[in-house]
Amino acid sequence: MVSGYVLILAMLVLGGIIATVGDRIGTKVGKARLSLFNLRPRQTATLVSIATGSVISASTLAILFGISSQLRTGLFELGRIQSDLASAEDQLAQSLAEQAQVREDLRSASTERQRALARLRDINQSLEEAVEQQERTQAQLQRTRDQLTTVSAQAEALQRSTETLRSERDRLVQQQQTIQAQIAERDATIAQQDAAIAERDRSLAAINQTIATLDQAIAERDQSIAEREQRLADLQTQQNLLAQQVRDLESQFQGLFQGSIALGRNQELLSGVVNITSRAQAREVVNQLLAEANRIAIQAIAPGTPLDQQAIAIGNQEVERLVDRLSAGGEFVIRVLSAANYVIGDPCVVRGEAPCIRVFVDAGPNALIAPQGTVISSVALETATRSDQELVERMNVLLASTQFIATQNGVIEDDVIIADNRTETLLRFLTAVQQETQPLDLQAVALRDIYAAGPIRIDIVASRQGRRLFSTRNFIQPPPRANAYSWKQGY
Numbered sequence: 001m002v003s004g005y006v007l008i009l010a011m012l013v014l015g016g017i018i019a020t021v022g023d024r025i026g027t028k029v030g031k032a033r034l035s036l037f038n039l040r041p042r043q044t045a046t047l048v049s050i051a052t053g054s055v056i057s058a059s060t061l062a063i064l065f066g067i068s069s070q071l072r073t074g075l076f077e078l079g080r081i082q083s084d085l086a087s088a089e090d091q092l093a094q095s096l097a098e099q100a101q102v103r104e105d106l107r108s109a110s111t112e113r114q115r116a117l118a119r120l121r122d123i124n125q126s127l128e129e130a131v132e133q134q135e136r137t138q139a140q141l142q143r144t145r146d147q148l149t150t151v152s153a154q155a156e157a158l159q160r161s162t163e164t165l166r167s168e169r170d171r172l173v174q175q176q177q178t179i180q181a182q183i184a185e186r187d188a189t190i191a192q193q194d195a196a197i198a199e200r201d202r203s204l205a206a207i208n209q210t211i212a213t214l215d216q217a218i219a220e221r222d223q224s225i226a227e228r229e230q231r232l233a234d235l236q237t238q239q240n241l242l243a244q245q246v247r248d249l250e251s252q253f254q255g256l257f258q259g260s261i262a263l264g265r266n267q268e269l270l271s272g273v274v275n276i277t278s279r280a281q282a283r284e285v286v287n288q289l290l291a292e293a294n295r296i297a298i299q300a301i302a303p304g305t306p307l308d309q310q311a312i313a314i315g316n317q318e319v320e321r322l323v324d325r326l327s328a329g330g331e332f333v334i335r336v337l338s339a340a341n342y343v344i345g346d347p348c349v350v351r352g353e354a355p356c357i358r359v360f361v362d363a364g365p366n367a368l369i370a371p372q373g374t375v376i377s378s379v380a381l382e383t384a385t386r387s388d389q390e391l392v393e394r395m396n397v398l399l400a401s402t403q404f405i406a407t408q409n410g411v412i413e414d415d416v417i418i419a420d421n422r423t424e425t426l427l428r429f430l431t432a433v434q435q436e437t438q439p440l441d442l443q444a445v446a447l448r449d450i451y452a453a454g455p456i457r458i459d460i461v462a463s464r465q466g467r468r469l470f471s472t473r474n475f476i477q478p479p480p481r482a483n484a485y486s487w488k489q490g491y
Contacts, residue, residue, distance in 0.1 A: 011063060015056050021423060022052025037434070047388070051430075054392055055423060062399075066414070069264045102232045109225050116218055123211060141190060262300045262346075263338040269293045269359065271335040271412060273366055273453045274326075282326035285334075286319060289361070293336040297357050301342055302349045311348075313355035322361050331366040333412055333453045369409050370450040376458065377401040378443040381433070391430060394442065398460070402444040406456045413454025419447065419472035426460075428475035433462055440464055445471075 025048050039047065263269070270293045276282050294312045301311070326332055339358035348356035370376060379398045381391070399416050407414050419425050433440060440462050447459040461471040 011060055014059060014063075018052060018056050018059065018423060022049055022055075025052070025427075051388060051427065054388075058392070058396065069267050070261050073264055099232065099236070102228055106225065106228055106232070109221060109228070113218065113221055113225075116221070120211070147186070261341055262344040263297065263342040263357070265338060265341050267338045269296050269336045269338060271333070273331060273333050275331045276326045276329055279323065279327040282323050285326065286323055289334060289336060290314065290319075293359060297359075298349060301344060301346050301357070309349075309352055310355050312357045312359045314359055314361070318360070322363055325363060332363050333366045335362045335412060337362060364410070364452060366452050367410065368449055368451055369406065369411050370446045372446050372449050374446045376444045376446060377405055378441055381440045381442065383439065388434070391434060395430070398442055398444055402456065402458060406450065410452050411450060411454050411456060412452055415455040417455055417457045419459055420476050422476075424477070425472055425475045429460060429470075429472045432470060432475070436462070438464060440469070447473075
């Protein structure tokens, strides 16, 4: 929040300075009645004012796009974020459809299980009736055997009394024959009952086999139900994960749309150039760097939160690897970058929960990227006559390509400084370019050795067919000496 106010104030001050300088230049041009491009003095002063306004607009856009990664992200990555959100919603809808199908299968399996249980109860009831019938048959057989034992005892008694009961022999013989016929009939009945018992035993075995088959089918169905329940639980977990991702994307999109992103992905929290001579110094530098990055992150996300709270999260192994790398010694450029987007008032920071601001550290040697005199980029002015707008556009292309190439080669601080970094010097150079009547080549040449830590200080050289004509250094003038009296602009 504070950095935004400072940026706005800096742009206002810079605009005011450039406007004042342009006004003074226009006033001097008007008073001196100078003429550019065969224009009238008043038209020349108007042209200088237009160039000043163009410089104000160009510097404002360059500062905004160079400093605010949130603005770049909002302009160029909003479509991709919306596409990711739509894809996540499609995946959520597919998961919900699969969950409904699994629930329908589960209901069908439950219905089938109820039917199997009903058939099992019917079979158990039939089995109980068969067992009761068998018990009744066994009781009747026992009674028949008891009667046979009694008849046998009576026959033995008759045989012992044959000598004394000869007068009753015929009657007894007839009675014996009758009894034997009854015994034969009862034996036949017993045989039929035994056959019926054997048939019932076979039926009982078949029933037991059917019960075993049904038990196996029920076990397989229970296993299938358990697998489907597990699949349903997995789908529920995936649904929760997708819902959480959708909520995160909605939060990031909402934060980006409303401008409440405090830290953007790959946004630099802290950077610096350090000279390491020992491992102890390397560890101390890393601790100080992470502590300062923690303080900056808390101030950006939750202003007013105690700064001694641990908010950033970084792995111990990553810290040890960084210390090992710095222990080699030398001059390093170190940057602490945000690993994701975080909105203002993130709950995990406000409530003091576990560290949740994921960061990563980029460290590399402060190597020489471009020695002095290296041509970094160039553009061609092919037309002999060129408008001010065309010249400004080609200059913007030259500066943008210079910044891009230097960044690609490893320069971290991508500020481009032209010559002595004074607007008057660049305007005089552009005036000289405008006065040339033949095609030119504009080259961005390293004014000094450019290291990875930056900045990118260049000299713009105008050449034709490889022959150097002039550069911005030719238009550097020492600051004017102060007069004995200083006058303040009138009210």
